[in-house]
Amino acid sequence: MSVRLDMIGIVVNDIARSIAFYRALGLEIPDGDGSPYHEVTLDGGVRLSWNHIDMVKQIDPDWTAPTGYRMGLAFLCDSVADVDARFESVMAAGFEYHKQPWDAFWGQRYAQVLDPDGNIVDLFAPLPTE
Numbered sequence: 001m002s003v004r005l006d007m008i009g010i011v012v013n014d015i016a017r018s019i020a021f022y023r024a025l026g027l028e029i030p031d032g033d034g035s036p037y038h039e040v041t042l043d044g045g046v047r048l049s050w051n052h053i054d055m056v057k058q059i060d061p062d063w064t065a066p067t068g069y070r071m072g073l074a075f076l077c078d079s080v081a082d083v084d085a086r087f088e089s090v091m092a093a094g095f096e097y098h099k100q101p102w103d104a105f106w107g108q109r110y111a112q113v114l115d116p117d118g119n120i121v122d123l124f125a126p127l128p129t130e
Contacts, residue, residue, distance in 0.1 A: 007039070007047040008073065010119065011065075015050045017116045022048075024093035025075060025086055025113075025121070074122035080109040083123045087111040103127055 012018040015038055019029050027048075032038040036052035056063050077083045084101050090113045091097065098112035098120050111123045 005046060007049055009049045009051050010115075010117070011053055011056050011063075012050050012117050013053055014116060015052055018050050020093065021090070021095050021115045024090045024095060025123070026089070069120060072120055072122055074124060077109075077123055077125040079125050080127060083109045083111055083125050086123050087113065 010018065015032055015036070019032065019038065023029055027040070027042070029038075029040045032050075036055035037049065039047050039049035041047050053065075075086075077086055087097065087101050095116070096114045098114050099110075101109060101111040101123075104110045104124075107127050107129075108124045109127055112120050113123065115121055
């Protein structure tokens with residue numbers, strides 16, 4: 001028997017606004033149909049889903065929003081310049097950041113942006129080696 005990661009679900013207040021954010025990152029996401037659930041299959045086969053908070057509360061009436069930085073999404077970019085460009089794309093689309101791009105001590109260009117529900121989303125690429 002085996003197990004593999006198949007889907008990451010995000011609980012959101014506004015599916016359309018959240019999809020607009022992830023499109024600004026560069027993900028290709030078809031328009032939703034207005035339902036309280038939407039999903040897309042990413043390169044590599046993992047599905048990403050948007051689950052409206054009202055639907056989640058129908059499934060689990062005791063659900064409460066978590067606090068703190070419990071889990072994160074991190075997107076590998078093509079290059080250092082790509083990290084900066086995707087960061088700028090998100091800013092130009094009217095979203096906010098947690099940390100502007102920087103060269104991290106562990107050898108990556110890194111930036112952290114905030115999706116509309118306050119989730120920190122990391123963008124990173126290896127720094128060039130000399």
